[in-house]
Amino acid sequence: MRDVVRKPAERPVLIAGIYLADKKNAALHITRELADSSNWKVEQRWVSLGERQPDADLAPLTVQVTNAPSPKFLLLNQILKAVELRDFEYVIVSDDDIVLPAGFLDSYLALVSRHNLAVAQPARTHDSYIDHRFVEQLDGIDARWTRFVEIGPLFSLHRSAFDHFLPFDEASPMGWGCDYVWPLVAEKHELKMGIVDAVPVAHNMRKPVAYYDHGTTGTAMRDYLAERPHLSKKDAFFILESYAR
Numbered sequence: 162m163r164d165v166v167r168k169p170a171e172r173p174v175l176i177a178g179i180y181l182a183d184k185k186n187a188a189l190h191i192t193r194e195l196a197d198s199s200n201w202k203v204e205q206r207w208v209s210l211g212e213r214q215p216d217a218d219l220a221p222l223t224v225q226v227t228n229a230p231s232p233k234f235l236l237l238n239q240i241l242k243a244v245e246l247r248d249f250e251y252v253i254v255s256d257d258d259i260v261l262p263a264g265f266l267d268s269y270l271a272l273v274s275r276h277n278l279a280v281a282q283p284a285r286t287h288d289s290y291i292d293h294r295f296v297e298q299l300d301g302i303d304a305r306w307t308r309f310v311e312i313g314p315l316f317s318l319h320r321s322a323f324d325h326f327l328p329f330d331e332a333s334p335m336g337w338g339c340d341y342v343w344p345l346v347a348e349k350h351e352l353k354m355g356i357v358d359a360v361p362v363a364h365n366m367r368k369p370v371a372y373y374d375h376g377t378t379g380t381a382m383r384d385y386l387a388e389r390p391h392l393s394k395k396d397a398f399f400i401l402e403s404y405a406r
Contacts, residue, residue: 174201174270175249177240179233180219180257182211182226187366188257192222195255198266206244208236232334233313246323256314258366269360272304273317276404279352280326280343282316289364295398298361303404306355308344309397312336314364325350330385337382341391359406 176195180188188207196203205222209215210231215223224240237254246252251270262268265283273281284298285291296311310316313336318326325346333339347354 172201173249174198174203174251174253174266175244175246176203176205176207176253176255177237178205178207178255178257179210179236180207182209182213182215184211185366186257187260189216189218191255191257191259191261192219194261194263195253195266197264200267201270203266204244204249206240208240210236232331234329234331234334234336234339238328238331241327246327247320250320251317252323252327253315253317254313258364259314260363260366262360262362265360265362269357270317272357272359273319273355276304276306276355277353278304278306278317278355278357279319279322280310280316280347280354282310282356284356284358284361286361286363286365289362290368291364293394293398296356299358299403301406303359303406304355304357305400305404306353306402308348308354308392308399308401309340310343310354310356312340315362319352322347322350322352325352332388333381333385335378335381337378338385338391341386341393341397342389344392344397345390 180186192205195205206224207219207222208225208227209223210227212228215226224243227236269283282296285296286298291297293311295309299305326343329336330339344354
């Protein structure tokens with residue numbers, strides 16, 4: 162039986178996101194920008210975290226309302242287990258505090274697809290809060306094949322990576338440390354990881370770690386990494402190949 166060839170606008174992508182309903186956020190901007198795609202059939206599933214009820218424009222995209230503080234990867238797994246992942250070509254995970262450039266989804270996935278990046282993220286703009294300078298935008302290139310993709314504020318998985326990365330490992334409930342384990346998983350299964358520099362996102366709305374316990378999460382990360390093969394920062398922050406514009 163021949164494979165079905167999809168028209169560009171029929172290619173399905175799932176957006177899985179979490180927004181803090183009680184805090185200033187950019188969820189409405191993000192959902193509208195991601196929905197404004199000419200090349201992809203976009204399905205969005207978001208969790209509202211907080212006491213405030215979803216706004217009218219976000220309510221149709223909100224599949225769960227959670228009042229109690231809950232870890233990121235646990236919430237994402239709840240979203241993903243309610244869908245048939247095989248129906249999607251990409252899963253994109255998004256936080257709620259970024260600004261996306263116009264035409265983001267089509268431009269980003271075009272480069273992800275062109276360079277065969279099974280696990281990827283957009284670079285961060287120069288004015289963003291940045292935990293790891295390695296993910297800051299490199300001017301003058303489209304993308305780079307790397308050994309590191311950060312767990313936020315936005316990353317994507319191609320369907321070739323689903324069986325190896327999903328569900329997310331809840332041993333690190335917030336995801337900290339997974340980005341040092343992922344490179345070894347990707348290399349084991351001959352999957353490329355990378356950062357898309359031509360389509361950066363701005364992450365400057367809220368300071369990182371503003372609304373959760375850094376100490377507890379840091380301890381969970383150390384325990385998680387202690388039990389799993391992983392890269393050091395020195396080995397992870399490495400560019401295997403750059404792609405010029």
